[in-house]
Amino acid sequence: KQEVTQIPAALSVPEGENLVLNCSFTDSAIYNLQWFRQDPGKGLTSLLLIQSSQREQTSGRLNASLDKSSGRSTLYIAASQPGDSATYLCAVRPRQAGTALIFGKGTTLSVSS
């Protein structure tokens, strides 16, 4: 059974720091991996999607990497800002289990000014 783990569960940093959020998954047979942002009272916002054949994706200050063989992904946030404060969720789409996403529990990020 595919399991997704995110470390750390919570992270507090001062504004301007670069930071890394980690995601690991137990079964490397995935179709893709997606990073989401969750804000209180709002839906999930897709940040980056990495296909299983890709190694990384970049969007602005965000960079996500994927090492499928080791079952790991990282989300790198450069020059963090208070507006980056949110919960970040990692989700994998298994290759063999239909199209349902399997999520980790998330990392709650707090960036102080």
Added chain:
Amino acid sequence: GAGVSQSPRYKVTKRGQDVALRCDPISGHVSLYWYRQALGQGPEFLTYFNYEAQQDKSGLPNDRFSAERPEGSISTLTIQRTEQRDSAMYRCASSLGPNSNEQFFGPGTRLTVL
């Protein structure tokens, strides 16, 4: 529409009552998914549809939970005889099709069972 919408946004009900949660997917999206998210957890899959056909309901926790999408657009998740343990955020997502990469999520319905 511009995005996935869900209603109501908040629902408070008493134990034993039935509730119906609605999801309106992005126009033209074939696939629709329901997830449930407990506090401090990631969303967990409940069920999904392609057009009006329910393709997978393996995530529904018991027979009090059911879902339908009769015309292949709006979907309703119904919980009968609600229990306190049903309290959670219920999230809906849609995608262009079953092979589409990206799922787009709605704002969710916060259900509280007293």
